[in-house]
Amino acid sequence: MAKIRTGRVGEQIKKELSVLIQSELKDPRIGFITVTGVDVTNDLSQAKVYLSVFGEQEQKDNSLKALDKANGFLRSELGKRIRLRHVPELIFKIDESIAYGSRIEKLLGDIGTDKNESQ
Template identity: 35%
Template sequence: MPINRVDRLNSLLKEVISDIIRRRVKNPVVSELITVTQVKITKDLHHAKVYISIIGDEKVKAETMDALDKAKGFIAVQASKEVVMRFFPSLTFILDDSVEKHMRIENILNQIHEDERKRGSKE
């Protein structure tokens, strides 16, 4: 199977799953500050890893991930109505903390630059 087909499916599933989580999952535990950052479907199209970014503390993240895990059947059924495939992949939700890591790195770099400016003004 050509790689571009898998890439297109990943992109399409990302949009569809994101929309379903925002509009149709009615669990109050699911944080409103949630983003589907990436979907990686296997080559056999039977499994998909859905990477989720959540803004909030660890408790909010854990509760949201647990609620999504419980709702994955519902999400898969709703998504299968919009994305026609012979077999709809089983979904696995994975917490994506790359945004937070990036923000921490940015803060550290900003602090380093600030310290360099302070040292430069003292000399």
Template identity: 40%
Template sequence: MGENPRAAKLADRIKEIVARRLERGIRDPRLGFVTITDVRVTGDLQHASVFYTVYGTDEERVNSAAALTAATGMLRTEVGRNLNVRLTPSLEFIPDGIPENAAHIEELLREASERDREAAALASEAQYAGEADPYVKPRELDDDED
């Protein structure tokens, strides 16, 4: 079964509303540079999970998470004003793991590249264990055997 198209439209709309409201600012000094990356709404349209990232240090991430938790009611009210739905979905802010995953993947790629360079260096110095060409060649006929 496919995803509920109404839930997808509602999720996109919630993402826009929350991002616009955060761009205008919230009167909480703990809030850092927050980016809304994704919103997922349940099939019954009652709950929205808002995924976000914070640019900065771990302390700024913790402070921004606390600020978003404190502003959840105000942001839900803002979402309710701008949506034409009977019930406003509850909001849950979840830190997105994309930056950490991307950093981990970058580290793995760097490590693989380093190992490739080491293997190429070893291969350039390698010598054959036997003959250079180990394949059996057909016998060459002598001129007297004709």
């Protein structure tokens, strides 16, 4: 039962944070950010927010710093939009799985072209 609730809360936080980051935050350090996932602890005290940032490593670092700075604003806005007794503490992390997946796909494509050339 608790897993179902944490999953629902995580999805709702993901949806609301996506809207907040895109429309409400005016910090120029924030680039093109996509919220890829949210993991909420069982007691709803913490939420790890996984982000995909378009750009170089410097852009990713700047976006993370800006989001950490706006953490209080984001939590207060989440509290207004989602009815929870306690809004979880937000921990922002860069999601490297998309880059990892595209790298694996490129490597597999290279293997396929090497095999065709050798035949």
